[in-house]
Amino acid sequence: MQFQRLLHISINTLxxxxxxxxxxxxxxxxxxxxxxxxxxxxxSTLRHQPGYAMSRVAHYYKDAEKKELPYQIExxxxxxxxxxxxxxxxxxxxxxxxxxxxxxxxxxLQYVQLQNVDFAGCPNLETLxxxxxxxxxxxxxxxxxxxxxxxxxSKNLTSLNLTKNVDLEELDISLxxxxxxxxxxxxxxxxxxxxxxxxxxxxxLKWLQAxxxxxxxxxxxxxxxxxxxxxxxxxxxx
Numbered sequence: 590m591q592f593q594r595l596l597h598i599s600i601n602t603l604x605x606x607x608x609x610x611x612x613x614x615x616x617x618x619x620x621x622x623x624x625x626x627x628x629x630x631x632x633s634t635l636r637h638q639p640g641y642a643m644s645r646v647a648h649y650y651k652d653a654e655k656k657e658l659p660y661q662i663e664x665x666x667x668x669x670x671x672x673x674x675x676x677x678x679x680x681x682x683x684x685x686x687x688x689x690x691x692x693x694x695x696x697x698l699q700y701v702q703l704q705n706v707d708f709a710g711c712p713n714l715e716t717l718x719x720x721x722x723x724x725x726x727x728x729x730x731x732x733x734x735x736x737x738x739x740x741x742x743s744k745n746l747t748s749l750n751l752t753k754n755v756d757l758e759e760l761d762i763s764l765x766x767x768x769x770x771x772x773x774x775x776x777x778x779x780x781x782x783x784x785x786x787x788x789x790x791x792x793x794l795k796w797l798q799a800x801x802x803x804x805x806x807x808x809x810x811x812x813x814x815x816x817x818x819x820x821x822x823x824x825x826x827x
Contacts (some may be wrong), residue, residue, distance in 0.1 A: 595623065595664040595672055596710065599686040602653035602660065602677055609654050611662070612647035612678035618694060626766025628660035629653075643674065647710055659685075670694040675702060678737035680721075681777060696734075699815055708732060718815040729754055739813055740765065751777070758804075761813040763788045769793070773800055 602609045614774070617623065617637040625646050626632040633646035643687040646665040650660065662679075664672065674697035684702045689695070689710035694714045705722040716734040721745040729735060730753035738754075740746065751757055753774050762768055763785035771793050773779055779800050789797070795810075801807055 592665040593622070593669050594690055595659040595666055595692050596687070596689045597664070598662040598677075598679065598684065598688075600660055600662065601683040601685060601795055602650050602656060602657045602658050604657055604681055605681075606655075609650040609682050610647070610678075612645060614643040614645050614676040614678070615672060616643050616674035616697070617671050618668065618673060621666065622744045623664050623671055626663040626664055626665060640733045643676070647678070672684070673697070675699070691740075705768060710715075716815065719743065737813065738814075739815055741773055748772075751779075762789075765811055771797060773797070778804055778821075779815070780804035780815070782806075782808045783811065784808055785810045785812065 600815065613625065614756065615635050617635060619637050620643040621637060622816045623635040624632050625635060627648045629650055629652065630773055633648060635644045635646055635822040638760050658662050660712040670693055673694050675695060676699040684704055686705040687700070687703055688707040692711040693713060695711040696713055697715055701720045703719050706724060708728065709731050712731055713734050715734055716737045717735060718739040720741050723745055725745040725747055727749065729751065733756065734769060735754045735757050737759040739755060741761060744767060746765050748770065750775045751771050751818050754773055755774050756778055758778050759781040760779060761783040763783055765787045768787050769790045773791065773796070777800050782797050782801055796809060
């Protein structure tokens with residue numbers, strides 16, 4: 590079988606102590622592996638590890654220590670269904686672009702510093718935690734199975750259209766201080782909304798309150814838990 594590209598990420602290293610360090614935690618389908626090509630001629634391999642929640646790869650760009658240099662990270666696999674969950678560790682760098690090309694089995698994603706993101710290749714995502722998303726608009730219509738959305742500290746986000754995400758049950762928009770409008774469908778299953786330090790307009794608040802009340806839920810201040818614990822990972826560092 591030939592390798593297929595699952596996703597790619599464009600970054601710039603930064604001129605500080607850890608500005609050349611990245612890592613990823615991932616859950617894989619049993620019997621599969623993923624090569625992570627770092628963009629500097631080296632690669633590491635993620636493998637399904639029985640007994641571990643996730644596998645980890647980490648990398649130091651030795652030629653970029655305290656320098657600002659561009660790199661493109663690629664995830665390659667012989668099985669496009671290999672990746673089921675992903676947590677990034679690229680926040681010490683500047684993330685310029687993230688494109689999910691072919692990740693049909695990806696159901697869980699946690700990412701910091703999303704920018705110019707394309708979710709088209711992960712239509713079955715169920716949980717998305719995006720912190721510090723720099724886009725002013727997110728197209729979430731490509732993931733109709735989304736059940737939990739955590740999108741904190743996203744300073745540029747002004748609106749969210751969730752009309753295609755009728756299965757969404759939990760929404761956390763804490764610290765999104767420019768977010769004013771959220772649109773949900775009449776058949777929305779939304780039951781929990783966390784609205785801590787977000788300034789939604791009156792119409793949006795009224796509609797969200799009616800929706801969560803109908804579904805037996807509430808609007809609250811307590812932040813949602815994404816469900817990920819960064820421990821018990823097995824992997825390699827290069």
